Amino acid sequence: MTATRAHLGPVLPGPTATPRTARVINDRLALGLLQSEGPLTAAQLKNLTGLSRPSVADLVERLQDAGLIEVVGTSGDDRRGPNARLYAIVADLAYIAGVDIRTYSIGITVADLLGRTVGTAAMPVGPSDDPEEVTRRGTALLERTAREAGAEALHTVAFGAPGLVDPATGQLRATGALPAWHGDLVTEVRGRLGIPVLLENECNLAAIAEQRVGAALGQHTFVLLWLGAGVGAAVVLDGQLRRGASGGTGEIGFLPVPGTSRLPSVTDCEGGFHSLAGSAAVCALARSHGFPDPGDGVDTAEAAVRWARGSGPEERNAAFLDELADRISIGTAAVCAVLDPGCVVLAGEIGRAGGEALAGRVAERLPLMSPLSTDVRAGTVTGSAVLRGAVLSAMDAAQEDLFVPAP
Template sequence: MPASPSTARAINDRLALRLLQQEGPLTAGQLKQFTGLSRPTVADLVDRLTASGLITVVGESGEQRRGPNARLYGIVADRAYLAALDVRTDSVAVTVSDLLGRELAEASAPVGPDTGTGPAVEQAVTLVERAAKEAGAPRLHTVGIGAPGLIDPVTGELRDSTGLPEWHRRLVAALQERLPRARVIVENETNLAALAEQRDGAARGRDTFVLLWLGHGTGAAVVLDGALRHGASGGTGEIGFLPVPGTGGLPSATDCTGGFHSLAGSAAVVELAAEHGLAGAPSGREPAAAELVRGAVRGSSPEAGRFLDALADRLALGAASVVAVLDPGCVVLGGDTGRAGGEALAARVARRIARMSPLPTQVRPSTLGGAAVLRGALLTARDRAQEILFAPPGPTGGPRPAG
């Protein structure tokens, strides 16, 4: 059944907008070439999108022939402003961007363990408001939040999890109250890191892979056939609870001690380094575990090599379990520790998986590290804003209005 004229226009509009977002400013002739649409159809959609305020003339192509055919059209970047938050147990970081993803302001602040729930929430919300003001954003269209813990797949809300501060759950409601016209989205930090690695990092071009998050805690994000998998309760990737040998016990429903976390969490990595004679005063430039791993990679002592071998033995236990069940073809060692280990640690883990599993699996180090969460939150906010702004036409024939 052929599409109705209004549906066809909506499809063409979204195609053109996606091209302008991915390729940058284009002439009408280039849009015709990329889309395969006729010249009158392209002229019609350019007029329609210009009138809607989504695109505008941003220059000329530099071709010898001047005039309408040389005009470069681009997305109106300030049509929507976005914010992204990386919410940790002891800190919060925020960045504000325009619709093209250009970062306009950023800020971060520690949140002390003795800070009460109300003050912590107020501190985080104020940080967002200050960054938006610095960016010159009159209002925020969409806010993406990355946080540890489980996200309810039905409500999209952060579930009440033991070990996480109460201000995490209160923050979403507080942001929605203070920014009533903004859309607030929350997602698990490891899932956002995987999205960032797929778009801009180690998993670029792959539609099936697993990201093994190695930071203060451990986690995994599963991307299969291009889709991020959450599971029935939102718990896909809770690898910290995976029972593994060598921990001296088993995890419980409320405590991952005895699981993979006990081998690969940051505290365990620091202890392992000390067992191999590697220690030192932390510089504070990155987490202690990541700093120790990076130092071992750069060093050439027998102790450093044995430490990396022992760490790879541990990581391979979790990674091989994931490979046996999912056959992802690629495992990314993410988080600050995964990035610090680089190719040296990834190659060690790959060799051990190859001995443990018949399934061919690449192991790659993260190229984004801890910054992947904030980047993933921003990408998620931009995708959601574009879904709304580039939506099929409303009753008046133009794109549906924001807000």
């Protein structure tokens, strides 16, 4: 491919940078370009990095000797000489995995060093299943999925889970009635595999995915609003994911709001924003508008929103979406009043199902409640945004460890 990225500039040795340090930084710069731009020739690397031709030649040789890059073809523009060779990162140098642990399921994606999926698996979990058995089966499923994908030894695994992740200990502290096996599964994988295991709140991982490949691409400050079985938020300010003193940034299910029958408590978010916009509340709202009984689960809430966008009487559909947007706008306005993010992404099963029809309605309502200008967008990451964010996080961690060439 033809590289078009702007000149990034090399790092030259100076008072604070030894030749060794400069080499490492420039090698990392080249590896980053090879990841983002795809296979590149030495000439393209020279243009993108600003390094001299001899420096690029040395750089390419170092990265090849370290087993980090390989020749994958030749440039269509010029097939003569070493500068025409196309270099790419060795994607199968290491494999990583993302794991999405939900209330009633476990989802797994195994990927190569560039984040390309090589294996997937899913496992339902019943509400009465034995926690120890769930932990055992979940760990075995991860190992089997990696093995069947040809990734016998994983480098890094990243978990996404609901609840609070303590910044000091890295341990999961469940909120509400979340299953205890969530934390047990993470602990078991850490002990059994003996590899780096990351743990992050599911909303935060969804925000990473939307920022890297979705609706928040290019946004350095935004809030992701998760609308699913529960509600939550992820906060990115000035390019940094904010977790808070106890890991609780974004627990807006507990946010006291008007329109509910009571206040939330320390152990129960009923009465908070969750009671307006969580899946059970959305299903009840759909029933009140005459929709076929959608039940009370997240899948049925998602189906009700999709149905309202494309089936049944238009007037009834509009009334349902209008009232749902009224509810979502209450929590969104509160978040914007405190953070002024400028951009809000409606994600989760319900937010994604609502699409631009729901996001547009929320955008129309916010200026009536707040003087702050806020762009409201529907999430666009396909499949599980949590899994995608987990894979991206594991990929970043593996690359950070591996992309430091030997002296």
